[in-house]
Amino acid sequence: MLRRILIVLSLLAICLHTQADELENYIGNIEPILKANCYECHKTGKAKGGVNLERFKNADEIIQKGQLWLKAIHQIKSRQMPPDTKPQLSEDEYNTLVEGLDKILQSALKSKNPNRVVVRRLSHSEYQYTIEDLLGVFFEAAKHFPSDGSGGGGFDNQARALFMTPLKLERYYEAAETIVGRLQGDNQLWQKIVPFEYKLTWWQKLVNWMKSLFSDDYKPVNPPEKAATKIIVPIASKAYRRFLKKEEEDKLTNLFLSIYNHSAEVANPDRFNNSLAQSLKAILISPNFLYRVEEENEIDQPYLLSDFELASRLSYFLWSSVPDIELLELANQEKLQDSVVLAAQVKRMLNDPKSNRFANNFSSQWFGINKLVENKPLADPEKFPEFTPAIRKAMYDEATTYFYHILTESKNFLELIDSDYTFLNEELANFYGFQGSSGTDMQKTILADRNRGGILGMGAILTASSLPTRTSPVLRGKWILEQILGTPPPPPPPEAGELTEDEGSHKDVGLRRLLEIHRSKPGCQSCHQKMDPLGLGLENFDAIGRWRDSYGQVEIDPSGVMATGETFNNPAELRAMLSNKKELFARNLTEKMLSYALGRSVLFSDESAIRQLEEVLLENKFNTEKFLITLVNTYPFRYKINDSRPKSNEI
């Protein structure tokens, strides 16, 4: 028996050994090719585009920065690197390089790793919705709290960029005060949480008095703490999104009791209610509420999230809020991990209007249109007096309603790029120059004019990617590369400069011509020939998204030729061209959504999940439901792994 184990072990060792050897061999083969063809621009001391390939000395280091190398492979495969101006790879070099790198990266994906998500503080909108669902109180969190940065995928729910500072905690305290105050001030809401009026009957009082005569250590009937616990436990459990621990229950009850005992001068039920209100406040600033915690077990391998943790991940992903009773119930019955149940829950959650919050949060941050509803100047008010707060709001609503519709009704993500409908109210329709819409609500409108359609025809995106005084084809082109195709261009050299704000010169020469001059510099050309044609294709939309045919003197020519040879003549054809870039769009959408769902950057260890999700999109006509069901089943969404760093014991 022992012998057999030994044999197996030694065989295994040999396998591992050869595999490692094989990898190192690749390094031996790859490095000279990189040296000859890439280091010239990507070396220590001269890292063009911030990419230094010279510092990678072995397979492990390559795997560490797997994402960078994935991009590198993509650049090589799509023949963008080495650039046209440099000697090209031979067929042999190409094959060795691509296969070699592929093999190294593939080897790393064999051992699964869900990677870590750090404990997440609620984002401001999550806080707001959680309060709404938990207590029924509407509290505009973003107005009260200092804003957060964002990281990773660029969303405000990314754990590492959610900080706590004394100022923030003070605001949480004040918010708790305000919220509980409103709750107490609203009988209906209060009664939902405290369905009875606490007071003692004359008989109970008499009994308690009698008991007190015989012993100091008597047990009163209907003691206040018992009544309080009945209220505290369910509300705290929902707030903490799990069962309350005994000591937590005791702490909240004790807090209640000490306040109750100190306020004998107040008559019941106020005495009871006021003391209870303080316990509610404590719940709302407890780290158990403000942070979404996933505890560690003593397991070396990756392991499944607990049922309640999964419920929270689901609800904060699709509702930006606490799990509802049904999710908690399923978690309690240990059914939520079942894939059939899970799929049914995703469908149910999408059907719930609360999924609108997800649509809002995700799409507005993805598209970068939050600035439309912030109380801040955007387009220059003197130049664009038509750009009123009402129009800004309507534009924002158009984009987010459209996303929500795609998510839940049309169920085809590809319609984000192009479709023949949008959502308008009367004011926005008039603003666009359409007739027929009425009222202030956003209504689905079929577009007769196919110059609009998809998000690239929407005022929100067109304005957000413009400068305050004029359009910027470069910014719009960059926006498409980044947000639709997920292929951001490298930064411009600092001296490159920007075009003049003054539209006077555009009127004379036309922006297209100005850009051509700009592009003629060799340092600018390679990126601008990717960005500019895309942006110029949208020049018929002015800096606040209205249609125009000319800059005044000069007719606008929206046609374009891409570096790849693809051509288009108008915005509609531009969109059709983009709709064909399905792989790029699928990958970009996947990375964004996964990052939002996990609350961290997408890492190389997620690559298997990403490919799986891309495939689901491509094979199912970008079906939203199938995509989301697959996503919540992916390894990084369902599993966790302990932190490899040693714990700190000092508290």
Next chain:
Amino acid sequence: MKKKWQISRRKMLKGMGACIALPYLEAMSIPRIPYGQKGPFPTRSAFLFMPNGVHPDRWTPTQFGSDFDLSPLLQPLEPHKKDLLVLGQLMNKNSTVEDADGHYARTANLLTCMPIQKTIGDNIHSGGISIDQFIAEKIGHETLFPSLEYGLDRIKTGVDTNVGYTLLYASSIAWKTPTQPLSKEIDPRLAFERLFKNYIPGKEAKEDPWKKSILDMVMDDAKNLKNNLGRSDQDKLEEYLESIRSIEKRIVNEENKEKFEANITDDIKKELIRVDQRIDEYAEMYEGVDVTEKTRLMLDIMALAFWSDATRVSTFMFGNSVSNRNFSFLNGVSGNHHSISHHMDHDEKMEEYARINLWHVDQYAYFLNKLKSIKEGDGNLLDNSMIMFASGLRDGNRHSPYNLPVLMAGKGGGTLKTGQNLEFDKNTPLANLYLTMLQNMNFEVDRFADSSGILSPISV
């Protein structure tokens, strides 16, 4: 044979160290001048950040020394020339490490002088603690608030995918620890009430009597929670614990509260009423393009905080780096800050750029004026302050990190030799200025970040 009592050379040298330290120990026994000041009044320090650099040719005055004419961009400072230091040729070397971009790596570390970690948000790290927080750590316990962080714009959310940096770096100069940027207060109403809501005559708010019990409970929650978490989670939760502790300190420290209350003189009360009204008036407007009034309100609140000794150190950001604020509200400017800063050496653009710079210097002058108008002892508040104004770039067009535009105003409690335009050796570390400030505040430090010494010509 070596005898036991023979002292090795190494030990001898160590012993000498102790000898050298002796005079210092002696000094400890005489009544100690408190940390954070050399004169009779506490030294206040503020760090004002201007985004996107300056017009490179109109900043530095042409004559050096104490007899100099102010440059075109420094004109608003004419009334404060005697209180001013123009510091040339300073640079933040760690803003030019490999991979550093033109803005983020030259903003987040303006006050840390260490290299920041390049990240889209997963490993936010400023390289070190910022100078304001270094000061706050040492003297913050003396006041109700260890420090204040103000600005005009929200933290920018998102990632600059072109260069691979989180936009948070553009929005944060105050770092409590290398991994913890501080939140910025940008709303005059909220900023004002945080400090003074209990003291605005006629509007006094009541303190919550149960605050301490509630904070105790949630602190206990956090400690219990921390036990069951992994290291990174623990670190995150430590931010929470730190924040609770800092609030508790404030409500528990009766002595500080009484001291603060005693500081609210009738003059301050009058000013409180005035500012309160102005904030009300300001709040009624839709936040327009012109941010002058908002800026002045925030600076007035900062001045009030120094005056009432609510805090002794503060930062202020006129905008986030890469700010594209629409400056069309200025005469002769039609466009946005960052776009204009890339002026490509066009005369017209550079003129607009200069006007935007001038507006910033003008607000700085307003602040200095305010501090000067407040009496303290025989002098004024500015005499006991060190107010820095700087950008992380020289010429914004080139993202140039050399010869940074740096101003210092106030006599630092009689420790600064103001009224000079100075040119240091090329690429003198900016941290040398911070080290000088620290020593002038009576802290026993001989190094800050990459400092190589003090700027001796500015010290008395």
